[in-house]
Amino acid sequence: MIPVAFDYEVAESVDHAIELLGQYGDESKLLAGGHSLIPIMRLRLAAPAVLIDLGKLENLRYVRDGGDHLKIGAMTRHRDLAFNEMVAQHCGIVGYTAGLLGDPSVQHRGTIGGTLSHGDASGDMPSVITALEGSIVVQGPNGERVVKAADFFQDYLVTDLGEQEVVTEVRVPKLNGNTGWSYKKFSRRSQDWAMVGVAAVVERSNGSIGSARIALTAMGATPLRATSVEQALSGAPRDAVAEAAQSADEGTSPASDSAASAEFRRHLARVWTKRAVEEALSR
Amino acid sequence: MTQAPERYMGGGLPRKEDPNLVTGRANWTDNIKLPGMLHLAMLRSPFARAKITKLDVSGALERPGVVGAFTGAELADQWPGGVPCGAVVSDQQNSPFFSPIVTDEVRHVGDVLAVVVASDRYTAQDALESIVVDYEPLPPVVNMEAALAEGAPLVHEEFGTNECFKYTAGVEGIDDLFDAPDDTQLEGGGVRGPNVGGQGDTGEAMRRADVVIKERYIQQRVLPTAIEPRAVVASPEPGHQGIVMYSSTQVPHLLKIVLSLSTGIPENEIRVVAPDVGGGFGSKLNLYREEIIAVVLAKKLGTPVKYVEDRSENYQATIHGRGQIQDIELAANSDGKILGLRVKLLDDMGAYLQLLTPAIAVSGAALFPGVYNFENFAIEIKGVFTNLTPTDAYRGAGRPEACFAIERAMDSLARELNMDPAEVRRRNFFEPFDEPTANPAGLQYDSFNLQAVLDRAIELADYESLRAEQQRRRESGDPVQLGIGFSTYTEICGLGPSQALAGLGLGGGGWEAANVRMLVTGKVEVATGTSPHGQGHETSWSQIAADVLGVTPDDVDVIHGDTDAVPFGRDTYGSRSLAVGGIAVYHAANKVVEKGKKIAAHMLEASEEDIEFEGGRFSVAGSPDQNVTIQDVAGAAYLAADLPEGMEPVLNESMIYDPPNFTFPFGAHICVSEVDTETGKVKLRDYIAVDDCGPVINPTIVDGQLHGGLAQGIAQALYEGVIYDEEGNLVTASMVDYMIPGAPELPNFTLDRTVTPSPSNPLGVKGVGEAGTIGAPPAVINSIVDALSPLGIKHIDMPASPMRVWKAIQNAQGKQSGDRQIDASLEASGADIKQGR
Numbered sequence A: 001m002i003p004v005a006f007d008y009e010v011a012e013s014v015d016h017a018i019e020l021l022g023q024y025g026d027e028s029k030l031l032a033g034g035h036s037l038i039p040i041m042r043l044r045l046a047a048p049a050v051l052i053d054l055g056k057l058e059n060l061r062y063v064r065d066g067g068d069h070l071k072i073g074a075m076t077r078h079r080d081l082a083f084n085e086m087v088a089q090h091c092g093i094v095g096y097t098a099g100l101l102g103d104p105s106v107q108h109r110g111t112i113g114g115t116l117s118h119g120d121a122s123g124d125m126p127s128v129i130t131a132l133e134g135s136i137v138v139q140g141p142n143g144e145r146v147v148k149a150a151d152f153f154q155d156y157l158v159t160d161l162g163e164q165e166v167v168t169e170v171r172v173p174k175l176n177g178n179t180g181w182s183y184k185k186f187s188r189r190s191q192d193w194a195m196v197g198v199a200a201v202v203e204r205s206n207g208s209i210g211s212a213r214i215a216l217t218a219m220g221a222t223p224l225r226a227t228s229v230e231q232a233l234s235g236a237p238r239d240a241v242a243e244a245a246q247s248a249d250e251g252t253s254p255a256s257d258s259a260a261s262a263e264f265r266r267h268l269a270r271v272w273t274k275r276a277v278e279e280a281l282s283r
Numbered sequence B: 001m002t003q004a005p006e007r008y009m010g011g012g013l014p015r016k017e018d019p020n021l022v023t024g025r026a027n028w029t030d031n032i033k034l035p036g037m038l039h040l041a042m043l044r045s046p047f048a049r050a051k052i053t054k055l056d057v058s059g060a061l062e063r064p065g066v067v068g069a070f071t072g073a074e075l076a077d078q079w080p081g082g083v084p085c086g087a088v089v090s091d092q093q094n095s096p097f098f099s100p101i102v103t104d105e106v107r108h109v110g111d112v113l114a115v116v117v118a119s120d121r122y123t124a125q126d127a128l129e130s131i132v133v134d135y136e137p138l139p140p141v142v143n144m145e146a147a148l149a150e151g152a153p154l155v156h157e158e159f160g161t162n163e164c165f166k167y168t169a170g171v172e173g174i175d176d177l178f179d180a181p182d183d184t185q186l187e188g189g190g191v192r193g194p195n196v197g198g199q200g201d202t203g204e205a206m207r208r209a210d211v212v213i214k215e216r217y218i219q220q221r222v223l224p225t226a227i228e229p230r231a232v233v234a235s236p237e238p239g240h241q242g243i244v245m246y247s248s249t250q251v252p253h254l255l256k257i258v259l260s261l262s263t264g265i266p267e268n269e270i271r272v273v274a275p276d277v278g279g280g281f282g283s284k285l286n287l288y289r290e291e292i293i294a295v296v297l298a299k300k301l302g303t304p305v306k307y308v309e310d311r312s313e314n315y316q317a318t319i320h321g322r323g324q325i326q327d328i329e330l331a332a333n334s335d336g337k338i339l340g341l342r343v344k345l346l347d348d349m350g351a352y353l354q355l356l357t358p359a360i361a362v363s364g365a366a367l368f369p370g371v372y373n374f375e376n377f378a379i380e381i382k383g384v385f386t387n388l389t390p391t392d393a394y395r396g397a398g399r400p401e402a403c404f405a406i407e408r409a410m411d412s413l414a415r416e417l418n419m420d421p422a423e424v425r426r427r428n429f430f431e432p433f434d435e436p437t438a439n440p441a442g443l444q445y446d447s448f449n450l451q452a453v454l455d456r457a458i459e460l461a462d463y464e465s466l467r468a469e470q471q472r473r474r475e476s477g478d479p480v481q482l483g484i485g486f487s488t489y490t491e492i493c494g495l496g497p498s499q500a501l502a503g504l505g506l507g508g509g510g511w512e513a514a515n516v517r518m519l520v521t522g523k524v525e526v527a528t529g530t531s532p533h534g535q536g537h538e539t540s541w542s543q544i545a546a547d548v549l550g551v552t553p554d555d556v557d558v559i560h561g562d563t564d565a566v567p568f569g570r571d572t573y574g575s576r577s578l579a580v581g582g583i584a585v586y587h588a589a590n591k592v593v594e595k596g597k598k599i600a601a602h603m604l605e606a607s608e609e610d611i612e613f614e615g616g617r618f619s620v621a622g623s624p625d626q627n628v629t630i631q632d633v634a635g636a637a638y639l640a641a642d643l644p645e646g647m648e649p650v651l652n653e654s655m656i657y658d659p660p661n662f663t664f665p666f667g668a669h670i671c672v673s674e675v676d677t678e679t680g681k682v683k684l685r686d687y688i689a690v691d692d693c694g695p696v697i698n699p700t701i702v703d704g705q706l707h708g709g710l711a712q713g714i715a716q717a718l719y720e721g722v723i724y725d726e727e728g729n730l731v732t733a734s735m736v737d738y739m740i741p742g743a744p745e746l747p748n749f750t751l752d753r754t755v756t757p758s759p760s761n762p763l764g765v766k767g768v769g770e771a772g773t774i775g776a777p778p779a780v781i782n783s784i785v786d787a788l789s790p791l792g793i794k795h796i797d798m799p800a801s802p803m804r805v806w807k808a809i810q811n812a813q814g815k816q817s818g819d820r821q822i823d824a825s826l827e828a829s830g831a832d833i834k835q836g837r
Ligand SMILES: Cc1cc2nc3c(=O)[nH]c(=O)nc-3n(C[C@H](O)[C@H](O)[C@H](O)COP(=O)(O)OP(=O)(O)OC[C@H]3O[C@@H](n4cnc5c(N)ncnc54)[C@H](O)[C@@H]3O)c2cc1C
Pocket: A029, A030, A031, A032, A033, A034, A035, A036, A037, A038, A039, A054, A074, A075, A100, A101, A102, A103, A106, A109, A110, A111, A112, A113, A114, A115, A116, A117, A118, A122, A123, A124, A125, A161, A165, A166, A167, A168, A191, A192, A193, A194
């Protein structure tokens, strides 16, 4: 629990952060809320020589109306999102999920940019953004690019981020009145990471289901869409949910660890998908 | 001077300790900074068992800031006694020499093989990486049954066995119904104490019985996670010829003795100070190798040395709790009356014996009969070495294990006989009594009224409507089923009568010391040999002294935790402090009043027999106007200008109190759980605890003890459990993986009390520190099994994690589960053995 010695730099702007990343190369790491990075440094699983602190970049801490979507600055803290009215009104699943991450102290420090950049498949926000089909704005030495969530998460702890790139913004669609959502997180303790999580964004259409977008947490190396459930639910009646949810674990490859076996995770994914879709339909 | 007619005992006085603690003004060991202080780091083994074929610390010495790097061989002559074990439970006990730094072989992950001393903790930690070690890994033994099997690798080769000891009581015929392996090796380990015995003929009882419940329960290992990890500063301070050791400990007085035994430093040259201590739960009832190393190096280098463990080390190297495999047979008639009980235990020692390791299971042995009155009882305990972290006392230490076994078996009996679990208990309860009454193991219970606590708990739970709701949910096939679980417990508190402790293999010394003195200004100092680390003795002892002396608790200062300030003491563990230490304070304060009477009589020119004392005022019987306050008397006693002929100056009285018996609190707990049969998740809806710990000195503190104890008991039942993989690596190595529940996981507790005074001490007090960890685990598991019993489920191991509950449901429904492997190895071990990631 005692990290290796490191140097510390403060980024004064996004451009400065990019410059510092260029200067120190892969010896360095960006530091946002520190609530993923510092624990692994304390366990000596990571030993960056230089930390580049984004903590001063208050201009990356915002929620703005982008017309049909919301723009969320990368340094927005989980707690900001949990209590943001625009988020509650237009994309409640983001605020609700932010309020489930760890405990209040984690929420006050941790950032949305950090949790997405870290790319932990047990993270809750990656699957929520995936189910929302949101996108991530990335800035590097050659300017800005916008990456779809589906393309951003590439492998366990691996994202599309280049070495000298910084996440600056996250974009999520505004959900209309016909669209319900649910994030169901299964964990043993309220502050725990998800053993399994299910994000469901479901569009209602004339008393049946129009379309459903479902993403699973901790069921593989990245957030995974439950595509066969989505297909089965497309245009289906409401009572099709239980049956459709039975294929929620298709195409997944969950790990076995001290919290749950792969088999149990598959089972939970099915039960939780059923409950998440039902909750989304009623919301 | 304030006059205090009130009675403070029984009132919920806010804790005197809290303002400092909640405003960050506490003085933790890690806050201690001494001039020239150096910092220690430990090189710990990554292997559970390996020979050290090469060890070279010279690389560490080259790093800037490093002052020294040491191996065990270099320091071996500094600790002739090793890390001492103070418990001998059998004449043939195998007690290995436990070297603070190993020299040839590592025996568990976290074992220490070298240390670095440096200018700061970071430098010391980094320098460990420059030490060169070659290991020859050897196959470890990581579960007890495998350890006892023929040809098992040996944790300590010199013994030729992994059996540490065998302890038996009342064993006639125990083997003919148990499929015990034939073992003549350690025959007749010998019952040592007058207070633990088996009796009767359990074999005959088993044959005569209408029903015999035969079950195996596993007490998983648990981590005593104190919020403040272990910390020590050893200082060769000027003015002391020897050493001052500041330690985050529950037992400064024991440390002084044991440190002397370990190092050969004369006891009188050692001073131990326990500054503010952030919890212990039994884990700080030990002299640890790191403390010995710090002391030895402080002496050798002539400068203070600090060591503070981090949380990873806390989980690898601080003692673990529990770790038992319990085979139990309970014989009863069809009317529910118990005929006999026998128990076979395997108790996991881990790789070494710490201070009390072998005594833990033995000290709970006599409690297996629980609160039930029957005749035939036998028990056999085997201590087993494994290549895992040593075990020792954890909140309850031996009693939660015993309580769990009997209380689970009582529920199985009720189910077998189709009886209400409350009724089966009632039929076997002792009738109320208030004179010592022997239990089936010969333990002298002090006073019981079990019927009252159970009735009250049932009333508070609204038992009948719970059963009705349960029925409704069963009939409607609700995925969430309701379960109601009982436990009626007793436990041993007030450790203890010195003679009885000797009988338990602990040598004796169960007394406690107190000194009560009144200063010239009328203020009071109470020096106590107990060593609080969260229990609030400063508050409770002030209440006792204030009531006896007729002053206010604010007038009283309680001094503790320093062997120079309080020369004699036996410290704090085993819910002993109030029933032994608090009583010592009470007696010493009464002695002050007695002496005060003599002085008052002299001052008032009356005869001593005519002096009455009330509310801090001595007066002459019949003429209340003639009076003096206790403060006046204290002043007169101090100045000594006019005292009765031959009287010693100063009101300054001491008491060393050896209790005549243990005390036995008891209670009835009811857990109401909702079990989600689709996910296996258990939610506790309600928890009702009606406890009887005798008269209560401070209800706020007692409630706090119960809340914390229940939380830890529920934790063992539902959340916590040490997991090792087959190589002996600790999988639950951090607070992410080791599931300590927080407030959101716990129900609101419904607490109530009855009051049945103990006949053993003048205040009638019993003790309450461990009631929660003892009562809760069986109540929780009983509630889950109750919820799932229509499926034919009879038992679920602790912790009843969602996966485990789900698997039990799957198995009951005849669905195969892919995780049988895990369960199979689990069966054989008190630790949960799993494949790593
Ligand atoms: C006790 C505890 C419980 C937790 N529980 C949960 C939980 O239940 N669910 C959950 O999802 N998470 C949980 N977390 C993680 C928490 O949400 C983290 O805050 C989050 O995952 C990382 O965000 P951060 O701002 O702290 O990032 P940091 O730790 O600072 O950084 C994480 C990684 O992202 C990189 N990075 C950070 N910001 C940027 C950026 N703008 N651009 C590019 N790279 C960047 C860093 O270099 C680093 O590699 C928990 C954490 C703790 C300590």
